Amino acid sequence: MHGLAEPPRSPAPWQRLLADAIDDPAMLLRALRLPDDLLPAARRAAALFPLRVPTPYLQRMRAGDPADPLLRQVLPLHLEYETRPGYSADPLDESAAQPVPGLLKKYHGRALLIATGACAVHCRYCFRRHFPYAEAHAGGSRLQPALAAIAADASIGEVILSGGDPLTLSDARLSELAARLAAIPHVHTLRIHSRLPVVLPQRVDDALLAWLGRTPLRKVLVLHGNHAAEIDAAVEHALGRLRLAGVTLLNQAVLLRGVNDDADTLVALSERLHRAGVLPYYLHLLDRVQGAAHFDVPEARGMALIAELRARLPGYLVPRLVREQPGAAGKTVVA
Ligand SMILES: *Cc1c(COP(=O)(O)O)cnc(C)c1O
Numbered sequence: 570m571h572g573l574a575e576p577p578r579s580p581a582p583w584q585r586l587l588a589d590a591i592d593d594p595a596m597l598l599r600a601l602r603l604p605d606d607l608l609p610a611a612r613r614a615a616a617l618f619p620l621r622v623p624t625p626y627l628q629r630m631r632a633g634d635p636a637d638p639l640l641r642q643v644l645p646l647h648l649e650y651e652t653r654p655g656y657s658a659d660p661l662d663e664s665a666a667q668p669v670p671g672l673l674k675k676y677h678g679r680a681l682l683i684a685t686g687a688c689a690v691h692c693r694y695c696f697r698r699h700f701p702y703a704e705a706h707a708g709g710s711r712l713q714p715a716l717a718a719i720a721a722d723a724s725i726g727e728v729i730l731s732g733g734d735p736l737t738l739s740d741a742r743l744s745e746l747a748a749r750l751a752a753i754p755h756v757h758t759l760r761i762h763s764r765l766p767v768v769l770p771q772r773v774d775d776a777l778l779a780w781l782g783r784t785p786l787r788k789v790l791v792l793h794g795n796h797a798a799e800i801d802a803a804v805e806h807a808l809g810r811l812r813l814a815g816v817t818l819l820n821q822a823v824l825l826r827g828v829n830d831d832a833d834t835l836v837a838l839s840e841r842l843h844r845a846g847v848l849p850y851y852l853h854l855l856d857r858v859q860g861a862a863h864f865d866v867p868e869a870r871g872m873a874l875i876a877e878l879r880a881r882l883p884g885y886l887v888p889r890l891v892r893e894q895p896g897a898a899g900k901t902v903v904a
């Protein structure tokens with residue numbers, strides 16, 4: 570025993586915002602002044618995959634507009650009950666690619682660590698909505714075997730922290746993880762896949778920047794933003810601080826029906842990202858996960874959109890249109 574417990578400290582703002590994320594469909598509808606008739610379906614579909622929206626993200630939505638592109642990404646709909654041939658619970662067959670639980674090694678040189686199952690926001694189209702996170706992430710006692718597997722494979726130069734969202738973890742955990750990775754001689758790059766700087770820019774605080782600034786690893790952050798309206802002044806400020814800390818910033822988006830499936834919206838996204846110091850990296854075709862079929866955009870339409878972006882933007886602002894195929898040696902580039 571260590572004597573008296575420490576007095577409770579008030580959590581940093583991002584932790585409070587994360588804990589207070591809206592998970593009640595009625596609150597979401599009320600906050601956006603949306604009609605009550607959306608509620609029964611939202612309640613039902615939230616039973617498939619819970620609603621979760623942090624308020625800083627909610628505040629960027631247009632009140633009274635059920636078609637708002639940010640709202641569409643998070644609002645549970647009855648369409649999620651639709652089953653469609655070709656859509657499954659584990660479309661990428663990820664359960665098969667794990668040498669140890671929580672570590673995915675599908676591509677040469679890179680290993681992906683499912684650092685946590687938690688996310689700050691629940692995206693309805695997420696391909697991991699059915700993923701058995703509770704068993705499959707590499708937190709707690711599973712971290713040691715995952716790190717040992719990385720240390721034992723000298724081909725792994727880059728470790729990708731993914732999830733879930735790795736930035737839901739505390740900076741104490743993350744800085745320790747970064748230190749342990751940096752101690753593995755063949756690991757030179759730490760990549761973080763996160764939606765947090767977009768949905769909760771308060772996450773980018775002094776404590777995060779402190780350990781990022783300290784690690785000797787090369788640092789890459791791949792954001793996940795789908796629409797220009799997601800990037801407000803607070804997000805831009807957070808991204809600027811990350812850039813100053815020496816982090817290379819890229820973005821991956823998912824091509825989503827009713828959210829960003831037209832050329833003007835995608836052009837605006839690339840330009841907004843660039844203004845915030847981020848280059849577009851991937852535009853993903855939807856993974857065929859059960860419950861998300863209503864977001865699907867046909868591949869031919871995706872290719873036509875990329876052609877239009879090429880005609881309107883400098884080459885560095887055109888993302889690669891990709892699809893993930895189980896068993897492939899990398900993302901499959903479609904256009
Ligand atoms: C997407 C992914 C990567 C990263 O691929 P890049 O093309 O380097 O961005 C690595 N491992 C797994 C398992 C992935 O799904």
Ligand code: SF4
Binds near residue numbers: 688697
């Ligand atoms: S933040 Fe990423 S992992 Fe989490 S629900 Fe959204 S898309 Fe899925």
